[in-house]
Amino acid sequence: MTDTASQDKFCWEATVLTLYPEMFPGSLGQSLAGRALKSGLWSLETVDIRSFASDKHRSVDDTPSGGGAGMVMRPDVVGAALASVAEQPGPLLYLSPRGRLIDQDFVRGLAAEPGVTLLCGRYEGVDQRVLDAHNIVEVSVGDYVLSGGEPAALVLMDAVVRLLPGVMGNNESSHEESFEEGLLEYPLYTRPANWQGREVPEVLTSGHHDNIRLWRLAQAEEITKARRPDLWARYLKRRNEARGMNRADEE
Numbered sequence: 001m002t003d004t005a006s007q008d009k010f011c012w013e014a015t016v017l018t019l020y021p022e023m024f025p026g027s028l029g030q031s032l033a034g035r036a037l038k039s040g041l042w043s044l045e046t047v048d049i050r051s052f053a054s055d056k057h058r059s060v061d062d063t064p065s066g067g068g069a070g071m072v073m074r075p076d077v078v079g080a081a082l083a084s085v086a087e088q089p090g091p092l093l094y095l096s097p098r099g100r101l102i103d104q105d106f107v108r109g110l111a112a113e114p115g116v117t118l119l120c121g122r123y124e125g126v127d128q129r130v131l132d133a134h135n136i137v138e139v140s141v142g143d144y145v146l147s148g149g150e151p152a153a154l155v156l157m158d159a160v161v162r163l164l165p166g167v168m169g170n171n172e173s174s175h176e177e178s179f180e181e182g183l184l185e186y187p188l189y190t191r192p193a194n195w196q197g198r199e200v201p202e203v204l205t206s207g208h209h210d211n212i213r214l215w216r217l218a219q220a221e222e223i224t225k226a227r228r229p230d231l232w233a234r235y236l237k238r239r240n241e242a243r244g245m246n247r248a249d250e251e
Contacts, residue, residue, distance in 0.1 A: 013043050013088065018148075024154070033167070093137050093138070101142070120152075
Protein backbone atom coordinates (compact mmCIF):
# COMPACT_ATOMS: atom_id res chain seq x y z
CA MET A 1 0.00 0.00 0.00
CA THR A 2 1.27 3.49 -0.89
CA ASP A 3 0.79 6.04 1.86
CA THR A 4 -0.85 9.39 1.23
CA ALA A 5 2.36 11.33 1.90
CA SER A 6 4.13 9.46 -0.90
CA GLN A 7 1.25 10.07 -3.32
CA ASP A 8 1.22 13.78 -2.53
CA LYS A 9 5.00 14.21 -2.88
CA PHE A 10 5.79 16.67 -5.65
CA CYS A 11 8.39 15.66 -8.23
CA TRP A 12 9.37 18.13 -10.90
CA GLU A 13 10.12 16.22 -14.12
CA ALA A 14 12.85 17.38 -16.48
CA THR A 15 13.28 15.73 -19.88
CA VAL A 16 16.27 16.61 -22.06
CA LEU A 17 16.63 15.71 -25.73
CA THR A 18 20.30 15.76 -26.68
CA LEU A 19 23.01 14.22 -28.81
CA TYR A 20 25.16 13.94 -25.68
CA PRO A 21 23.14 12.35 -22.86
CA GLU A 22 26.37 11.60 -20.99
CA MET A 23 26.64 15.33 -20.20
CA PHE A 24 23.79 14.94 -17.70
CA PRO A 25 23.21 15.35 -14.82
CA GLY A 26 26.67 16.91 -14.76
CA SER A 27 26.88 19.55 -12.05
CA LEU A 28 23.24 18.91 -11.18
CA GLY A 29 24.28 15.60 -9.64
CA GLN A 30 26.17 17.50 -6.92
CA SER A 31 25.32 19.63 -3.89
CA LEU A 32 21.70 20.67 -3.26
CA ALA A 33 20.45 19.72 -6.72
CA GLY A 34 22.12 16.31 -6.51
CA ARG A 35 20.64 15.56 -3.10
CA ALA A 36 17.21 16.67 -4.31
CA LEU A 37 17.55 14.42 -7.37
CA LYS A 38 18.42 11.41 -5.20
CA SER A 39 15.57 12.13 -2.79
CA GLY A 40 13.00 12.37 -5.58
CA LEU A 41 12.19 16.09 -5.38
CA TRP A 42 12.88 16.23 -9.10
CA SER A 43 13.68 13.71 -11.83
CA LEU A 44 15.79 13.82 -14.98
CA GLU A 45 15.31 11.79 -18.15
CA THR A 46 17.68 12.13 -21.09
CA VAL A 47 16.66 11.15 -24.63
CA ASP A 48 19.41 10.42 -27.17
CA ILE A 49 18.32 12.13 -30.39
CA ARG A 50 20.77 10.03 -32.40
CA SER A 51 18.86 6.87 -31.53
CA PHE A 52 16.03 8.12 -33.80
CA ALA A 53 18.21 8.29 -36.92
CA SER A 54 17.06 5.81 -39.56
CA ASP A 55 20.20 5.25 -41.66
CA LYS A 56 23.14 2.97 -40.89
CA HIS A 57 25.39 5.94 -40.14
CA ARG A 58 22.90 7.33 -37.61
CA SER A 59 22.97 10.70 -39.35
CA VAL A 60 21.21 13.51 -37.50
CA ASP A 61 22.25 16.50 -39.61
CA ASP A 62 22.53 17.69 -43.22
CA THR A 63 23.72 20.71 -45.21
CA PRO A 64 21.63 23.89 -44.93
CA SER A 65 19.16 24.57 -47.73
CA GLY A 66 20.30 27.57 -49.73
CA GLY A 67 23.94 26.95 -48.86
CA GLY A 68 26.09 28.25 -46.07
CA ALA A 69 28.51 27.01 -43.47
CA GLY A 70 27.88 24.26 -40.97
CA MET A 71 25.17 21.63 -40.69
CA VAL A 72 21.55 21.64 -39.55
CA MET A 73 19.78 19.05 -37.41
CA ARG A 74 17.22 17.16 -39.51
CA PRO A 75 13.50 17.62 -38.83
CA ASP A 76 12.64 13.95 -39.32
CA VAL A 77 15.13 12.81 -36.67
CA VAL A 78 14.37 15.57 -34.18
CA GLY A 79 10.64 15.22 -34.83
CA ALA A 80 10.75 11.50 -34.04
CA ALA A 81 12.60 12.22 -30.80
CA LEU A 82 10.03 14.83 -29.83
CA ALA A 83 7.16 12.47 -30.58
CA SER A 84 8.61 9.97 -28.13
CA VAL A 85 8.23 12.46 -25.24
CA ALA A 86 4.93 14.02 -26.28
CA GLU A 87 3.28 12.98 -23.01
CA GLN A 88 5.90 14.55 -20.75
CA PRO A 89 4.54 17.33 -18.49
CA GLY A 90 5.25 21.02 -18.78
CA PRO A 91 6.30 23.31 -21.63
CA LEU A 92 8.57 22.36 -24.52
CA LEU A 93 11.60 24.65 -24.84
CA TYR A 94 14.47 24.92 -27.31
CA LEU A 95 17.74 26.41 -26.01
CA SER A 96 18.73 29.01 -28.60
CA PRO A 97 20.70 32.31 -28.59
CA ARG A 98 17.83 33.92 -30.51
CA GLY A 99 15.26 32.90 -27.88
CA ARG A 100 13.51 34.83 -25.13
CA LEU A 101 16.07 35.82 -22.51
CA ILE A 102 15.54 33.82 -19.32
CA ASP A 103 15.07 35.83 -16.14
CA GLN A 104 14.06 35.05 -12.58
CA ASP A 105 10.34 35.54 -13.26
CA PHE A 106 10.53 33.00 -16.08
CA VAL A 107 12.45 30.55 -13.90
CA ARG A 108 9.91 30.96 -11.10
CA GLY A 109 7.14 30.17 -13.56
CA LEU A 110 8.89 26.98 -14.68
CA ALA A 111 9.30 25.90 -11.06
CA ALA A 112 5.50 26.09 -10.71
CA GLU A 113 5.03 23.77 -13.70
CA PRO A 114 4.98 19.97 -13.27
CA GLY A 115 8.13 19.79 -15.37
CA VAL A 116 9.78 20.84 -18.62
CA THR A 117 11.10 19.28 -21.84
CA LEU A 118 14.30 20.81 -23.20
CA LEU A 119 15.58 20.39 -26.74
CA CYS A 120 19.35 20.89 -27.07
CA GLY A 121 20.56 21.89 -30.49
CA ARG A 122 23.99 21.34 -32.00
CA TYR A 123 25.81 22.40 -35.17
CA GLU A 124 24.11 25.47 -36.68
CA GLY A 125 20.80 24.61 -35.04
CA VAL A 126 17.54 22.78 -35.73
CA ASP A 127 15.44 22.82 -38.91
CA GLN A 128 12.81 25.54 -38.45
CA ARG A 129 9.99 23.27 -39.61
CA VAL A 130 10.22 21.00 -36.58
CA LEU A 131 10.22 24.03 -34.26
CA ASP A 132 7.09 25.34 -35.96
CA ALA A 133 5.35 21.96 -36.08
CA HIS A 134 5.72 21.44 -32.33
CA ASN A 135 5.14 25.08 -31.28
CA ILE A 136 8.46 25.05 -29.45
CA VAL A 137 9.30 28.12 -27.38
CA GLU A 138 12.88 29.30 -27.89
CA VAL A 139 14.74 30.52 -24.79
CA SER A 140 18.24 31.87 -24.21
CA VAL A 141 20.52 32.00 -21.17
CA GLY A 142 22.38 35.05 -22.49
CA ASP A 143 23.64 37.05 -25.43
CA TYR A 144 26.51 34.74 -26.36
CA VAL A 145 26.98 31.56 -28.38
CA LEU A 146 27.66 28.15 -26.82
CA SER A 147 28.85 24.97 -28.51
CA GLY A 148 25.39 23.47 -27.98
CA GLY A 149 22.24 23.60 -25.92
CA GLU A 150 23.45 21.26 -23.19
CA PRO A 151 25.34 23.82 -21.04
CA ALA A 152 22.36 26.16 -21.33
CA ALA A 153 19.99 23.36 -20.30
CA LEU A 154 22.10 22.71 -17.20
CA VAL A 155 22.01 26.41 -16.29
CA LEU A 156 18.24 26.60 -16.73
CA MET A 157 17.55 23.46 -14.72
CA ASP A 158 19.90 24.58 -11.94
CA ALA A 159 17.99 27.87 -11.64
CA VAL A 160 14.65 26.05 -11.47
CA VAL A 161 15.60 23.16 -9.19
CA ARG A 162 16.82 25.41 -6.40
CA LEU A 163 13.34 26.99 -6.24
CA LEU A 164 11.52 23.69 -5.82
CA PRO A 165 9.93 23.00 -2.42
CA GLY A 166 12.35 21.27 -0.07
CA VAL A 167 15.53 21.89 -2.09
CA MET A 168 16.85 25.01 -0.34
CA GLY A 169 17.51 24.60 3.35
CA ASN A 170 16.78 28.28 4.07
CA ASN A 171 13.83 29.77 2.17
CA GLU A 172 14.68 33.25 3.44
CA SER A 173 18.07 32.99 1.72
CA SER A 174 16.49 32.44 -1.70
CA HIS A 175 14.29 35.54 -1.29
CA GLU A 176 17.29 37.76 -0.58
CA GLU A 177 19.37 36.75 -3.60
CA SER A 178 20.03 38.70 -6.79
CA PHE A 179 16.99 39.29 -9.02
CA GLU A 180 14.41 38.02 -6.49
CA GLU A 181 13.39 41.60 -5.68
CA GLY A 182 14.52 43.03 -9.00
CA LEU A 183 17.90 44.11 -7.61
CA LEU A 184 21.41 42.71 -7.58
CA GLU A 185 22.47 41.31 -4.22
CA TYR A 186 24.10 43.48 -1.56
CA PRO A 187 27.75 42.81 -0.49
CA LEU A 188 28.30 39.84 1.82
CA TYR A 189 30.67 39.58 4.80
CA THR A 190 31.60 37.00 7.44
CA ARG A 191 34.32 36.40 10.07
CA PRO A 192 36.99 37.43 10.80
CA ALA A 193 35.76 40.97 11.47
CA ASN A 194 39.14 42.32 10.35
CA TRP A 195 40.84 40.72 7.37
CA GLN A 196 44.10 42.24 6.07
CA GLY A 197 43.07 45.61 7.48
CA ARG A 198 39.61 45.49 5.95
CA GLU A 199 36.73 45.72 8.42
CA VAL A 200 33.22 44.31 8.20
CA PRO A 201 30.89 47.36 7.95
CA GLU A 202 29.96 48.42 11.49
CA VAL A 203 26.22 48.36 10.82
CA LEU A 204 26.35 44.59 10.21
CA THR A 205 27.72 43.95 13.69
CA SER A 206 25.40 46.43 15.42
CA GLY A 207 22.60 43.94 16.05
CA HIS A 208 20.08 46.54 14.84
CA HIS A 209 18.05 44.57 12.33
CA ASP A 210 16.15 47.53 10.83
CA ASN A 211 19.38 49.42 10.18
CA ILE A 212 20.93 46.30 8.65
CA ARG A 213 17.91 45.83 6.37
CA LEU A 214 18.01 49.47 5.23
CA TRP A 215 21.80 49.32 4.65
CA ARG A 216 21.47 46.18 2.55
CA LEU A 217 18.66 47.69 0.51
CA ALA A 218 20.67 50.87 -0.11
CA GLN A 219 23.70 48.82 -1.16
CA ALA A 220 21.63 46.65 -3.50
CA GLU A 221 20.08 49.72 -5.09
CA GLU A 222 23.47 51.42 -5.52
CA ILE A 223 25.07 48.35 -7.10
CA THR A 224 22.12 47.72 -9.42
CA LYS A 225 22.02 51.36 -10.54
CA ALA A 226 25.75 51.34 -11.32
CA ARG A 227 26.10 47.91 -12.92
CA ARG A 228 22.73 47.14 -14.50
CA PRO A 229 20.87 50.27 -15.64
CA ASP A 230 18.30 48.04 -17.37
CA LEU A 231 17.41 46.29 -14.10
CA TRP A 232 17.43 49.60 -12.24
CA ALA A 233 14.93 51.13 -14.68
CA ARG A 234 12.59 48.14 -14.30
CA TYR A 235 12.95 48.25 -10.53
CA LEU A 236 12.05 51.95 -10.41
CA LYS A 237 9.04 51.38 -12.65
CA ARG A 238 7.81 48.48 -10.50
CA ARG A 239 8.38 50.45 -7.29
CA ASN A 240 6.55 53.51 -8.61
CA GLU A 241 3.65 51.37 -9.78
CA ALA A 242 3.42 49.74 -6.35
CA ARG A 243 3.42 53.14 -4.64
CA GLY A 244 0.68 54.32 -6.99
CA MET A 245 -1.44 51.29 -6.13
CA ASN A 246 -0.93 51.88 -2.41
CA ARG A 247 -2.00 55.52 -2.71
CA ALA A 248 -5.08 54.45 -4.63
CA ASP A 249 -5.98 51.96 -1.89
CA GLU A 250 -5.63 54.67 0.75
CA GLU A 251 -7.98 56.95 -1.14
